[in-house]
Amino acid sequence: MRFSKSLIILVLSASLAACGDSDNDEVEVTDPVMPVMSYEFTVQVTNLTNAQPLSPIAAIAHSEGMLWQIGEPASAALELMAEGGDNSELLATDFAMASSSAESPLPPGEQVTLMLSTEQLDSLKISLATMLVNTNDAFTGLNAIDVSSLAVNESLSRTSFAYDAGTEANSEAQGTIPGPADSGEGYNEMRDDINRVAMHPGVVSQDDGLTNSVLTSQHKFDNPVARITITRTQ
Amino acid sequence: MKALPLTLFAACAVTSLASQAAELDIKLTNLTQGLHFTPILITAHNSDSKLFSVAMPASTALQTMAEGGNLEPLMTEATAANSDMVANPAEGLLAPASSTMASLSTKDGNNYLSLTAMLLPTNDGFVGLDSWMIPAEAGTYTIYLNAYDAGTEANDELVVEGSGMPGTPGIPAAPGGNAGMNGSGVTSSETNMMVHIHPGNLGDDDLEAGMSDLDNTVHRWLNPVAMLTVTVK
Known part of the structure; x- marks a missing residue:
């Protein structure tokens, strides 16, 4: 709509210019143009874990919907991300007004900044999700954080918990973990766990009593696992 | 139009009866993947009538x-103690990743x-x-709860x-039906006899033997x- 309106204005001003009435040009052109309001946010994520790289972080801007709910089965998009780190379907979530992905996994102790730009501020929420890759199906993130009242240059910070997608049993077995600890299988459409999203119980590891685990004490984690700062920049 | 007088009434109640009687809607979510909660007790009480105190010995009731x-x-x-209470809102066990709801009307002075x-x-x-202080201001508040150890029984992790x-001694039940048997017992002593943050279950990977069931x-x-x-309404 806005595009076609400005086209009309361009045509109008062009025809006015053609009349040679150059004195009035500026007024005629600038007055009716509706500026497109743009709201911009940065999402900075810090990986707080010892040895759990975070898969490329997916962030979305939206006004409704949730990426997951405790007690409900994981969506297919969440399962794909939580088991294998593939965030493509999460980024394409139907209720997302804007989306952004980190280019690469986020190593422990490092941080990354993503940007989101929207044309709506009313009821605006930001969500993000990422896999702890040296696990079967652990993920972390934030769900529908309201940013509609943030002023320009104002920030909010949160820490995030480790969740379990509930779609793959936490066997920690060789061949089942996609991260560098195993380089095993990521996504598998079979659901052999409780099929509800819950908090993650943590990894056990071969050093703490799970003989068949490919993980070591290095891969253990505790809450919180990430720190997130959302800043409105425009 | 119907909601307007109600809203006004709530606003008056908040300003005039601050930190006194309150109407609460409560939702409790079991966030864990593998633990059941036994019947839940929620009380609103005065500053003395706590259900438990950390770093103090558990009462016999606790x-x-x-x-x-x-x-x-x-x-x-x-x-x-003249506390207000909701007992067993889930009508039994609250399963992993499940929620239960309750409403509680509190009396003057029961502010916790x-x-x-x-x-x-x-x-x-x-x-x-x-002893979470009930806010005077109407609104929805979220509180995360931790697991405590009563300090009254050794964590042998044997289902008996x-x-x-x-x-x-022993764990009376594993409602998920996924525990083992014939464990030798993780420990037979409880070193910290005060209420403390639970160190967590250890468990093992042998359901037929090992230290833990x-x-x-x-x-x-x-x-x-x-x-x-x-x-808080």
């Missing part, structure tokens, strides 16, 4: 709840909210909220039927173990 899920002694004490429920399978673990009585991939947890949403 011990009875934490070792076997029996709320009766805690309820008797709460009634005697507390909550307990035993965690199964544990020896004497419980989810707890100790009928072990829910105070002083009887618990499964180390199922029965462990990380805090928080519950989310409490309180709407």
Whole structure:
């Protein structure tokens, strides 16, 4: 709509210019143009874990919907991300007004900044999700954080918990973990766990009593696992 | 139009009766993947009538709840203290990743909210909220709750039927049906006899033997173990 309106204005001003009435040009052109309001946010994520790289972080801007709910089965998009780190379907979530992905996994102790730009501020929420890759199906993130009242240059910070997608049993077995600890299988459409999203119980590891685990004490984690700062920049 | 007088009434109630009687809607979510909560007790009480105190020995009533899920002694004490309470809102166990709702009307002076429920399978673990001050301002508040250890029973991690009585060693039940047997016992002593943050279940990977009857991939947890949403009306 806005595009076609400005086209009309361009045509109008062009025809006015053609009349040679150059004195009035500026007024005629600038007055009716509706500026497109743009709201911009940065999402900075810090990986707080010892040895759990975070898969490329997916962030979305939206006004409704949730990426997951405790007690409900994981969506297919969440399962794909939580088991294998593939965030493509999460980024394409139907209720997302804007989306952004980190280019690469986020190593422990490092941080990354993503940007989101929207044309709506009313009821605006930001969500993000990422896999702890040296696990079967652990993920972390934030769900529908309201940013509609943030002023320009104002920030909010949160820490995030480790969740379990509930779609793959936490066997920690060789061949089942996609991260560098195993380089095993990521996504598998079979659901052999409780099929509800819950908090993650943590990894056990071969050093703490799970003989068949490919993980070591290095891969253990505790809450919180990430720190997130959302800043409105425009 | 209908909602307007109600809203006005709520606003007046908040300003004129601040920190006195309140109407609460409460939602408790079990965040864990593998633990059940036994019947839940929620009380609104004065500053003295707490359900538990960290770094203090558990009362016999708390011990009875934490070792076997029996709320009766805690309820008797709460009634005697003129506390307001909701007992067993989930009507039994609250399963992993499940929620229950309750409403509570509090009397003047009962300005603190507390909550307990035993965690199964544990020896004497419980989810707890100790004396959260009920806000005077209407709104919805979210509180994350941790797992505590009553400090009254050694965490041997052996599932023993009928072990829910105070002083009887063992875990009375594993409601998920996913525990093992024939464990030798993780420990036979409790070194910290005060109420403390639970060190967590250990478990093992041998359901037929080993030290623990618990499964180390199922029965462990990380805090928080519950989310409490309180709407002050």
